[in-house]
Amino acid sequence: MTDVRLEPMTEDQYQPWRTEAEAHYARSVIASGGPAPDAARKAAETYARLLPDEFATPDNHFWYAYDGDRRVGFLWIAVTEDTAVVHNIAVEADVRRRGYGRAIMLAAERWCHDNSLRRISLRVFAHNTGARALYEQLGFAETSRAMAKDL
Template sequence: MVDVRLEPMTEDQYKPWRVEAEAHYASSVAASGRSARDAARVAADTYAQLLPDESATPGHHFWYARDGDRRVGFLWVKVTDDTAFVYNVAVEAEVRRRGYGRAIMLAAERWCREHKLIRIGLHVFAHNTGARALYERLGFTETGRNMAKDL
């Protein structure tokens, strides 16, 4: 079983991460049926709304996940009252399918418990079956479902 430590992002690390994360979100939106152009606009608008003060936006926490000296992924969480919401979690492509997604989520749970939070939530795109299966194995349950119909 792998284990990771969460290392807070510096401002210099946040800036390139933000560009990459927004692009990845746009590709997930596109994979859900939006045009690439529309998906890019949705991603830009979403990130601007969620992070008006970038990494200094109150309640938001950004970490790189490390296994020893190696960066293996990242995590973005927002805390509201006694609840955490995972806005983004990812494993670096070259180390996927080795247990790091699970390790990052377990590290997130530890951090939440240390901060006396009582619930952790997240959103997963329907097409991301691997992530959905991981979250279910970790005990997450579905609390809602978005649906769409092309016209």
Template sequence: MTEVRLDPMTSEEYVAYHGDAVLAYAEAHVSAKSWPADGARQRAVDEYAALLPEGVATPGHHLYTARTGDQEIGMIWFAERAHGAGRIAYLYDIRVDADLRGRGHGEALMRAMEHEVRAAGLEAVRLQVFGNNAVARSLYRKLGYAETNVVMIKDLDRHPWGRASEVR
């Protein structure tokens, strides 16, 4: 298995990540039909600003750049959250560089994140994945994650959401 090292994300790395992440987040919501295309980009900007008001220095949030050796392969972001009487990690984002996918990096990155979660004294990892993201859903199932709820939609010939390529 690929050995992945998680290094705390630098402010410079965060700036590069943030620009791509906001657009991808808006496009994913439009593609999943959970947001209309009109205003999706601004909504994503606003959500990131609320979640990470201090960028990488936002308390309770852990953003890492993933590397194998000296090669950057992606990133991962989780936050500490109260859950019942305990505390869990909520996985907000995981990315493996497109040209490196399909080589086991995603699995190794998740396992490295789980190690960090345990080290932080957190009890579990919770995440949300878009239903149309079959690759991610397959990875999470392989790693033992269970679906806890499912949201479904049927498009009845009305298209208020637009297409991801129309994100504004």
């Protein structure tokens, strides 16, 4: 099985990551049926709400994931009480479908155990069937479902 090492993101690494993460979120909004003209604004508002103090927002943790010296992805977790909320996880495009998403999530679980957290939660866009399947395989259960209809 693939294993990864999580290394804390530095403040210098944060802004380029944030720029790409927001852009990816906007693309996911569009892929989920959201209006393209509003996607970038919605992404910026979401990230501003979740990270009002940017990298220094309390209880938020940012890591890059490495396999040896090769960076293979990243992870962003916010901690609330005894729960870790996975706000963002991604695998680098050129190494997808090699088990790194699973390895990053298992590393996240280890971090949660090490920090006495009792629950890990996340949201996943409905169109992201690969991620949804992975999370189900890892034992995540659906706790809510949002639905929409374009008129």
